[in-house]
Amino acid sequence: MKVIAVTNQKGGVGKTTSTVNMAASLGVLGHKVLMIDMDPQGNATTGLGINKADLQSCIYTVLVDEIPIEEAVIQTPFQNLWVVPATINLSGVDLELASVIGRESRLKQAIEDMQQEFDYVLIDCPPSLGLLTLNALTVSNSIIVPIQAEYYALEGLTQLLNTIRLAQRHLNKELVIEGIVLTMVNKTNLSAEVEQEVRNIFDKKVYKTTISRGVRLSEAPSYGKPIYYYDQRSRGAQEYLELAKEVMKHGN
Amino acid sequence: MKVIAVTNQKGGVGKTTSTVNMAASLGVLGHKVLMIDMDPQGNATTGLGINKADLQSCIYTVLVDEIPIEEAVIQTPFQNLWVVPATINLSGVDLELASVIGRESRLKQAIEDMQQEFDYVLIDCPPSLGLLTLNALTVSNSIIVPIQAEYYALEGLTQLLNTIRLAQRHLNKELVIEGIVLTMVNKTNLSAEVEQEVRNIFDKKVYKTTISRGVRLSEAPSYGKPIYYYDQRSRGAQEYLELAKEVMKHGN
Numbered sequence: 001m002k003v004i005a006v007t008n009q010k011g012g013v014g015k016t017t018s019t020v021n022m023a024a025s026l027g028v029l030g031h032k033v034l035m036i037d038m039d040p041q042g043n044a045t046t047g048l049g050i051n052k053a054d055l056q057s058c059i060y061t062v063l064v065d066e067i068p069i070e071e072a073v074i075q076t077p078f079q080n081l082w083v084v085p086a087t088i089n090l091s092g093v094d095l096e097l098a099s100v101i102g103r104e105s106r107l108k109q110a111i112e113d114m115q116q117e118f119d120y121v122l123i124d125c126p127p128s129l130g131l132l133t134l135n136a137l138t139v140s141n142s143i144i145v146p147i148q149a150e151y152y153a154l155e156g157l158t159q160l161l162n163t164i165r166l167a168q169r170h171l172n173k174e175l176v177i178e179g180i181v182l183t184m185v186n187k188t189n190l191s192a193e194v195e196q197e198v199r200n201i202f203d204k205k206v207y208k209t210t211i212s213r214g215v216r217l218s219e220a221p222s223y224g225k226p227i228y229y230y231d232q233r234s235r236g237a238q239e240y241l242e243l244a245k246e247v248m249k250h251g252n
Numbered sequence: 253m254k255v256i257a258v259t260n261q262k263g264g265v266g267k268t269t270s271t272v273n274m275a276a277s278l279g280v281l282g283h284k285v286l287m288i289d290m291d292p293q294g295n296a297t298t299g300l301g302i303n304k305a306d307l308q309s310c311i312y313t314v315l316v317d318e319i320p321i322e323e324a325v326i327q328t329p330f331q332n333l334w335v336v337p338a339t340i341n342l343s344g345v346d347l348e349l350a351s352v353i354g355r356e357s358r359l360k361q362a363i364e365d366m367q368q369e370f371d372y373v374l375i376d377c378p379p380s381l382g383l384l385t386l387n388a389l390t391v392s393n394s395i396i397v398p399i400q401a402e403y404y405a406l407e408g409l410t411q412l413l414n415t416i417r418l419a420q421r422h423l424n425k426e427l428v429i430e431g432i433v434l435t436m437v438n439k440t441n442l443s444a445e446v447e448q449e450v451r452n453i454f455d456k457k458v459y460k461t462t463i464s465r466g467v468r469l470s471e472a473p474s475y476g477k478p479i480y481y482y483d484q485r486s487r488g489a490q491e492y493l494e495l496a497k498e499v500m501k502h503g504n
């Protein structure tokens with residue numbers, strides 16, 4: 001089982017879109033996948049068509065009440081894809097666990113005790129480096145970093161790399177960068193310049209597959225479906241399928 | 253003096269772009285403006301061309317070491333515009349002030365003690381509802397909320413309104429919504445649907461001026477200039493100038 005956190009504290013770079021669509025694509029390619037939504041906004045939960053009002057339990061009850069994670073896992077209508085959803089009460093976790101010993105390891109504890117077996121566990125992180133992201137970094141084997149092909153997106157990278165180094169030292173020695181994916185790529189000079197700079201800095205860690213900016217990708221969540229199930233022939237569906245294949249290949 | 257926080261915990265919706273360009277536009281229209289960067293990524297600082305490596309002090313030293321804010325204020329080369337910059341050490345504030353009494357009021361204290369007079373103070377917030385955003389909400393008269401014309405952007409609104417209500421009750425009874433601005437608007441059906449929904453929910457609070465998606469706006473930060481100074485004839489420059497005029501008018 002491979003546990004991967006999808007993270008970048010810069011906002012709006014395509015973390016949720018990449019988690020939902022990589023998870024769905026790995027499922028289509030025959031792997032059993034669990035997606036965990038660790039963002040209080042719950043965009044990944046909505047992106048899979050789950051109605052938050054119907055939920056009995058969610059990641060919050062796993063982290064704070066320590067219920068077994070199986071009780072929060074839901075099967076989705078999509079091939080080989082299960083999810084642990086998030087609701088708005090997740091935003092209270094930083095405060096509620098503030099003085100609890102081992103608070104960064106709550107998710108790790110839950111996943112280690114999990115009976116069900118998956119090939120991949122993908123974790124969608126919020127745009128901050130607080131307790132929720134630290135929980136994800138503590139339990140993950142590796143991280144995938146979406147980087148938007150925009151100028152501001154380059155700025156946050158040093159901060160992110162600092163955090164990863166701290167997590168490796170204090171929380172999880174095994175943590176490595178699985179890969180970096182360029183998102184919302186378009187035909188402008190700015191986009192090409194940012195892509196060039198990212199490839200210069202991170203070299204082989206950057207996936208060959210890039211994700212183009214496309215309206216079908218931003219429409220799919222309003223239908224509660226990953227892009228593959230919303231419009232299989234779209235460029236976004238093909239690119240995320242290619243990216244999933246690269247993630248599988250890199251992973252040996 | 254009017255203090256306005258620009259905030260939305262959804263990432264990448266145009267908080268920084270709106271803060272930088274509204275501040276610059278209000279300056280062009282003759283108002284004396286101070287912009288405060290409360291995001292550890294320091295995008296607003298870079299967006300005004302300030303080199304973080306040269307800084308003696310920044311918002312971090314104001315909040316944690318309690319130096320007078322005047323010592324951190326820098327004049328920019330742009331008309332009537334001053335800035336308190338942010339550096340990466342700002343990401344440590346949540347932890348460093350965790351057990352300090354009145355930690356939400358550090359910025360308020362600093363601004364109340366400020367000798368220099370400004371017409372507007374605009375505060376750029378990070379994409380989370382932690383201590384930095386709470387400091388901004390505690391000192392602000394009102395907030396401006398950028399909303400991206402995208403499906404996921406609607407989801408976070410309930411969480412944001414909850415937070416504002418909590419801030420009004422516990423930290424700042426005077427806090428009101430100054431206005432809501434639709435950003436990255438384009439010609440798709442999705443964009444039109446989101447705009448319609450936001451106007452249905454928030455009615456008169458939504459500015460008539462919307463900001464179109466345009467490559468000149470995303471290029472300007474790489475030159476360290478607000479859009480008005482990078483390409484005055486661009487659509488983005490005109491729209492932010494119109495928006496500034498609406499902010500001035502609303503605010504009598």
Ligand SMILES: Nc1ncnc2c1ncn2[C@@H]1O[C@H](COP(=O)(O)OP(=O)(O)OP(=O)(O)O)[C@@H](O)[C@H]1O
Nearest residue numbers: 011012013014015016017127212213214218263402
């Ligand atoms: N390749 C793409 N083409 C077009 N739109 C995209 C693409 N990827 C993401 N989007 C849209 O851009 C917005 C930001 O993406 P997303 O919400 O996935 O980013 P995020 O990093 O998860 O944001 P946050 O920091 O708030 O968690 C969303 O509205 C999404 O639908």
Ligand SMILES: Nc1ncnc2c1ncn2[C@@H]1O[C@H](COP(=O)(O)OP(=O)(O)OP(=O)(O)O)[C@@H](O)[C@H]1O
Nearest residue numbers: 011150263264265266267268269379464465466470
């Ligand atoms: N109207 C626009 N047209 C085109 N690009 C835009 C527009 N507004 C913002 N952008 C670009 O979109 C990206 C996100 O905008 P910005 O960084 O201002 O959002 P933010 O809400 O401040 O993000 P964060 O949540 O990380 O603080 C940036 O790369 C910016 O240059």
Ligand SMILES: [Mg+2]
Nearest residue numbers: 015016039043
């Ligand atoms: Mg997200």
Ligand SMILES: [Mg+2]
Nearest residue numbers: 267268291295
């Ligand atoms: Mg910003």
